[in-house]
Amino acid sequence: MLQHKHQDLFNEPACAKNQAKDEKTRKKGCGGKPLTPGNAAGGCAFDGAKIVLQPITDAAHLVHGPIACEGNSWDSRHALSSGPMLYRTGFTTDVGEMDVIYGGEKRLFKAIKEIIARYDPPAVFVYQTCVTAMIGDDIETVCKVAAERFGKPVIPVNAPGFVGKKNFGTKLAGEALLNHVIGTEEPEITTPADINLIGEYNVSGDLWMVTPLLKKLGIRLLTSITGDARYHDVTKAHRARVNMMVCSQALINVARKMEERWGIPYFEGSFYGVKDTSLSLRTIAKMLVERGAEPDLIARTEALIAEEEARVARELAPILPELKGKRVLLYTGGVKSWSMISALHYAGMVVIGSSTRKATKEDKARAAELMGEEGETMDNLPQRDMYRMLKNREADIMLSGGRTQFVALKAKTPWLDSNQERHNAYCGYDGTISLLKEIHKELTNPVFDLVRTPAPWEV
Amino acid sequence: MANVLSTAKPLTVNPLKLSQPLGGASAFMGLAGSLPMLHAAQGCTAFALVLLVRHYREAIPFQTTAMNEVTTILGGKDNLEEAIINIVNRAHPKVIGICSNGLIEARGEDIRGDLKLIRQRHPELADTALVYASTPDYKGGFQEGWASAVTAMVDQLVEPEIARNPRQINILAGCHLTPADLEEIRDTVEAFGLHPIILPDIAGSLDGHIADEWVLTTLGGTSVEDIRHMGRSIATLALGLQLEPAARLIEARCGVPAEVYPHLTGLLAWDNFIAALARLSGKPVPQSIRRRRSQLLDAMLDGHFYFGKKKIAIAAEPDLMLGLTQFFADMGAEIETAVTTSDGAALALVPAKEVRIGDLDDLEQAAGHCDLLIAHSHGARVAERLGVPFFRAGFPLFDRLGAAHKLSVGYRGTRDLIFEIGNLFIEHQHHNHQPHNHQTREHGTDAAVASH
Ligand code: SF4
Numbered sequence: 001m002l003q004h005k006h007q008d009l010f011n012e013p014a015c016a017k018n019q020a021k022d023e024k025t026r027k028k029g030c031g032g033k034p035l036t037p038g039n040a041a042g043g044c045a046f047d048g049a050k051i052v053l054q055p056i057t058d059a060a061h062l063v064h065g066p067i068a069c070e071g072n073s074w075d076s077r078h079a080l081s082s083g084p085m086l087y088r089t090g091f092t093t094d095v096g097e098m099d100v101i102y103g104g105e106k107r108l109f110k111a112i113k114e115i116i117a118r119y120d121p122p123a124v125f126v127y128q129t130c131v132t133a134m135i136g137d138d139i140e141t142v143c144k145v146a147a148e149r150f151g152k153p154v155i156p157v158n159a160p161g162f163v164g165k166k167n168f169g170t171k172l173a174g175e176a177l178l179n180h181v182i183g184t185e186e187p188e189i190t191t192p193a194d195i196n197l198i199g200e201y202n203v204s205g206d207l208w209m210v211t212p213l214l215k216k217l218g219i220r221l222l223t224s225i226t227g228d229a230r231y232h233d234v235t236k237a238h239r240a241r242v243n244m245m246v247c248s249q250a251l252i253n254v255a256r257k258m259e260e261r262w263g264i265p266y267f268e269g270s271f272y273g274v275k276d277t278s279l280s281l282r283t284i285a286k287m288l289v290e291r292g293a294e295p296d297l298i299a300r301t302e303a304l305i306a307e308e309e310a311r312v313a314r315e316l317a318p319i320l321p322e323l324k325g326k327r328v329l330l331y332t333g334g335v336k337s338w339s340m341i342s343a344l345h346y347a348g349m350v351v352i353g354s355s356t357r358k359a360t361k362e363d364k365a366r367a368a369e370l371m372g373e374e375g376e377t378m379d380n381l382p383q384r385d386m387y388r389m390l391k392n393r394e395a396d397i398m399l400s401g402g403r404t405q406f407v408a409l410k411a412k413t414p415w416l417d418s419n420q421e422r423h424n425a426y427c428g429y430d431g432t433i434s435l436l437k438e439i440h441k442e443l444t445n446p447v448f449d450l451v452r453t454p455a456p457w458e459v
Numbered sequence: 460m461a462n463v464l465s466t467a468k469p470l471t472v473n474p475l476k477l478s479q480p481l482g483g484a485s486a487f488m489g490l491a492g493s494l495p496m497l498h499a500a501q502g503c504t505a506f507a508l509v510l511l512v513r514h515y516r517e518a519i520p521f522q523t524t525a526m527n528e529v530t531t532i533l534g535g536k537d538n539l540e541e542a543i544i545n546i547v548n549r550a551h552p553k554v555i556g557i558c559s560n561g562l563i564e565a566r567g568e569d570i571r572g573d574l575k576l577i578r579q580r581h582p583e584l585a586d587t588a589l590v591y592a593s594t595p596d597y598k599g600g601f602q603e604g605w606a607s608a609v610t611a612m613v614d615q616l617v618e619p620e621i622a623r624n625p626r627q628i629n630i631l632a633g634c635h636l637t638p639a640d641l642e643e644i645r646d647t648v649e650a651f652g653l654h655p656i657i658l659p660d661i662a663g664s665l666d667g668h669i670a671d672e673w674v675l676t677t678l679g680g681t682s683v684e685d686i687r688h689m690g691r692s693i694a695t696l697a698l699g700l701q702l703e704p705a706a707r708l709i710e711a712r713c714g715v716p717a718e719v720y721p722h723l724t725g726l727l728a729w730d731n732f733i734a735a736l737a738r739l740s741g742k743p744v745p746q747s748i749r750r751r752r753s754q755l756l757d758a759m760l761d762g763h764f765y766f767g768k769k770k771i772a773i774a775a776e777p778d779l780m781l782g783l784t785q786f787f788a789d790m791g792a793e794i795e796t797a798v799t800t801s802d803g804a805a806l807a808l809v810p811a812k813e814v815r816i817g818d819l820d821d822l823e824q825a826a827g828h829c830d831l832l833i834a835h836s837h838g839a840r841v842a843e844r845l846g847v848p849f850f851r852a853g854f855p856l857f858d859r860l861g862a863a864h865k866l867s868v869g870y871r872g873t874r875d876l877i878f879e880i881g882n883l884f885i886e887h888q889h890h891n892h893q894p895h896n897h898q899t900r901e902h903g904t905d906a907a908v909a910s911h
Contacts, residue, residue: 034527035501035525035527036525036541036545037523037524037525037538037539037541037542037545038496038522038523038524038525038541038542038543038544038545038546038549039522039542039545039546039549040501040504040522040523040525041501041504041505041508042501042505043501043502043505043506044500044501044502044503044505045502046502047502047505047506062470065561066478066561066595066596066597067471067474067476067477067478067596067597067600068478068479068480068481068503068506068507068560068561068596069502069503069506070471070474071474071476071477071478071600072477072478072481072503072506072507072510073506073509073510074473074474074837075837075840076509076510076513076857088840089472089473090471090472090473090474090837091470091471091472092470092471092474093469093470093471094471094474094476095597096597096598097595097597097598099597100561100565100597106469107469108469110469110470111469111470114469114470115470130499130500130502130526130531130560130561130562131560131561131562131565131596131597134531134562134565134566135565160500161500161501161502161503162500162526162527162528162531162562163527163528164527164528165501166502166505383518383673383675384673384675387673388673402509402512402513403508403509403512405512406512406516406517406518407518407673410518410669410670410673411673412669451669
């Protein structure tokens with residue numbers, strides 16, 4: 001059964017990355033690209049599924065497996081909530097040896113029961129993991145029985161780690177939403193200016209950099225899938241007029257199937273950088289008007305954009321001269337490999353390289369075009385080479401995720417977190433301001449000159 | 460002394476426990492030129508890596524055999540082989556520490572047999588030690604994984620010896636000791652003119668230093684060469700009850716007498732340790748150590764006013780718990796609530812009425828009226844919700860700087876603990892003049908946090 005679903009997902013027709021591959025590799029799909037033992041990094045499918053679904057803040061997220069999966073990972077992401085906090089409670093069945101021998105389904109059922117009795121959440125998400133999948137625990141049936149017994153949605157998320165990488169898990173999570181959540185309830189009212197954001201998880205409050213803009217324009221965010229989301233809002237997402245896929249191919253299956261099932265058109269956009277934020281707002285307005293929103297939305301959007309762009313220019317004026325010409329090594333991946341570049345170009349910075357891991361062919365082309373002659377796109381940069389580049393001062397600063405942080409710091413090079421463990425929001429106009437201010441703060445910190453100074457007895 | 464309560468709860472809420480493979484891999488971080496690897500699907504490594512990076516704030520070399528759906532069904536030998544060959548070609552480690560996870564163990568794979576075959580097929584691996592530790596994550600936790608890895612190192616590397624080096628001693632270091640603790644221990648041992656082989660030596664590899672080159676393995680730590688010759692030592696001191704089996708193994712194989720020191724925090728524990736070093740070296744206790752002892756006595760006297768009858772709630776792994784609870788008991792405080800991860804030999808010695816095997820939710824349910832809460836970083840939110848002062852101890856400590864440099868053994872470490880915790884008590888003193896302001900919890904965790 002899982003097998004079928006996988007084949008289906010592998011053949012994602014709207015996935016540009018997939019279409020760019022030849023027949024044979026396409027069959028292997030995005031999750032199927034084999035990992036190299038002894039030279040693999042990154043999360044598993046379970047990890048990806050959790051990243052997508054956990055930002056539903058009022059739901060309980062129960063991990064069915066031994067302690068490794070949840071014990072080592074709970075509460076380590078900064079997807080923020082404006083209200084409910086239940087999503088930050090770590091729930092796991094923590095199966096033991098006896099469960100491995102006799103099966104863990106009873107334990108799972110009891111755990112669901114206890115969660116509902118004690119916390120009464122609007123829904124429980126149940127995550128399958130490697131060991132419980134291997135011993136054959138049927139979480140779909142347990143969830144079904146529990147849902148009937150307790151009169152609550154209990155949603156199986158069948159993405160055990162061994163089926164693939166993080167990216168593939170995000171797609172499986174999308175499937176879980178499509179099969180069990182979206183479209184199961186109707187909103188009380190709808191407006192011609194209702195939208196969803198798909199693939200925006202409100203990391204460090206990114207979403208909140210954007211929602212005030214939408215509000216000013218009278219655009220209603222039905223739900224964000226899934227940043228700062230409430231379960232009952234996600235169930236009604238199928239009544240939006242337009243979907244915006246934010247910065248990610250990961251949930252393309254959700255956008256495409258929502259178009260198929262409910263006729264909601266979608267577009268891919270980014271809220272990184274001034275230019276892209278403006279473009280995304282323009283596109284939302286245009287598409288909403290095409291689908292029946294008041295035509296003056298377009299003029300109002302232009303007015304807001306003009307106002308906001310002027311404000312950004314004003315606020316950044318004092319630091320722009322110091323950022324101009326500084327060289328950046330970008331090691332992120334996916335859509336960020338180009339969306340970040342445009343944010344940096346705004347400040348006149350030079351991007352000497354951008355990693356295009358997890359990026360589509362289009363993403364790569366965009367990144368290459370944006371950087372021009374100044375920088376190159378890199379698929380994978382071994383840490384040793386990265387260290388050498390930084391040590392030779394080829395870049396003034398590196399932007400990357402926490403894991404490569406120490407490559408930069410050990411090379412005594414400024415570094416800024418651009419991934420999900422970060423604590424600052426970098427989306428929208430305000431996010432761009434804070435991103436560039438953070439870079440400036442880092443670049444001008446005197447500590448780098450100090451640590452590069454040799455000890456007196458060494459000169 | 461303590462009664463151990465184990466509950467077979469179907470639901471764990473806010474886990475305290477970490478996985479065995481993570482503990483095992485951490486121990487392998489303490490070997491020189493080492494590359495720890497999990498024989499598992501790749502996610503386990505990613506999660507463990509992130510925690511280690513956040514705790515130590517260091518680059519962590521760590522690999523996976525990247526099991527997938529197919530190899531999970533067919534067996535993992537090929538993945539294991541491919542991983543080892545890839546790692547050796549790329550990173551040239553001296554040792555690859557292999558920890559299994561539940562997926563592999565539940566399949567019942569014969570990893571030792573597989574490794575033998577892989578060696579036969581690849582003579583080019585002659586210079587690479589391959590050490591395998593069984594660490595299923597459906598049993599035990601971080602401490603058991605660590606102990607399993609150290610026992611495996613001893614079992615698979617220590618050679619039978621009869622000759623003795625009268626100046627050499629073995630120190631087996633439990634997972635509750637930080638790099639700073641190990642440095643203190645090493646300095647002290649060396650002060651007696653003894654040469655310690657510390658296993659595993661995370662002080663060498665994870666103390667935060669800046670090298671001139673980028674290496675793909677650990678930099679520093681116990682060398683495989685030294686481990687092979689542990690049989691020449693005059694004694695093995697196991698620090699932590701978790702390592703008694705490993706110490707006994709050296710004893711059985713090489714006749715090196717084993718001595719077990721459950722913990723090294725507090726006056727008597729360190730007195731004992733110093734006395735042992737004096738005995739083993741035949742040297743008097745150096746002046747500097749005597750001076751530190753007297754500083755500790757002074758700190759105990761100054762500090763005890765603030766500790767007397769204080770109620771402590773603690774969540775920690777067994778050996779760490781023993782050291783800390785004994786410290787508080789020494790200072791006149793009372794252990795009100797103790798929650799641990801798994802049954803360990805240390806629990807019986809904990810100066811509390813009972814120790815519960817449980818999670819942070821158990822701690823939260825019971826700690827509301829305590830004066831101090833102790834746990835790893837995940838406990839911070841519990842303390843916040845209850846409004847109880849919080850002291851961080853254990854692994855992971857991801858929300859504070861300097862986890863590797865926290866010292867809590869010896870006269871100095873104990874003195875620091877008194878000051879640090881005593882100051883916490885002083886800071887929160889005024890609260891004691893008011894009724895407790897923690898919320899009563901009507902509706903579980905969620906209700907208690909809705910307001911913050
Ligand atoms: S790889 Fe499997 S066992 Fe490991 S964390 Fe992912 S789901 Fe859990």
